[in-house]
Amino acid sequence: MREQSILFDLDDTLVHCNKYFDFVIDQFVDLMLTWYSGHGLTKQDIRQKQLQIDLAGIQIHGFMPERFPQSFVETYQWFAQHYNRPVSSKEVDWLMQLGHTVYSYTVEPYPLMNETLHKLVQAGHNLFLYTGGDVSIQMKKIKDVGLDQFFQDRIFVTVHKTREFMNTLMNEKQFDRDHTWMIGNSITTDVLPALHAGIHAIHIPVVDDWVFNNGTIDVTPKGAFYQLPSLLEVPEAIQSYTKK
Structure with missing residues (x-):
């Protein structure tokens, strides 16, 4: 794989x-x-x-x-x-x-966050964090829950988490789009930018999400597009797809 x-x-x-x-x-x-x-x-x-x-x-x-x-x-x-x-x-x-x-507030991790990330690292994958907001605020969250051990300097923070920024990120960092995934809860800022950029996407919806995160899929995925109920299912979904 x-x-x-x-x-x-x-x-x-x-x-x-x-x-x-x-x-x-x-x-x-x-x-x-x-x-x-x-x-x-x-x-x-x-x-x-x-x-x-x-x-x-x-x-x-x-x-x-x-x-x-x-x-x-x-x-x-x-x-x-x-x-x-x-x-x-x-x-x-x-x-x-x-x-x-x-x-x-000191943020709480979602259930099985560490276990999911450990599995992906052990499988040999490269992990990146792509988040919207203020750099100092987001970095505090990252350090509070120990995420820096997984992502180190592979962290991207922007105030405008848009399709344009995603595409620029793919180009500037030279991601191989056939082997790149975006995982998040937001249709607006995670899934749609990923699909428009031609990369794989996994949507993990949350209950009573912020209205801004809702959206309609208006693009045909070029690769994988899954909706999963929890983080823990991510490693198996990626493994299954890459074995095809």
């Missing part, structure tokens, strides 16, 4: 991510309900507006860390204007600080 180059996504593929954002959003919603009590504002109203603003911000700023706290502030300002309520600089500062707390 020829060795493969295997790129892993980080957030909600190898380590938990969404649950920390959900927890902080819950706190934001509770604050807004307190500040806007008597206005008829609902949890659903707040969540929908924050999501709308956050998704719009990604198109401009990508995965820059300021985007998420700023979505709280812009949501707050939108409802302030809607209900003719004065904007408080103290409340704005509070929301910015709250939004930034999401980056302070």
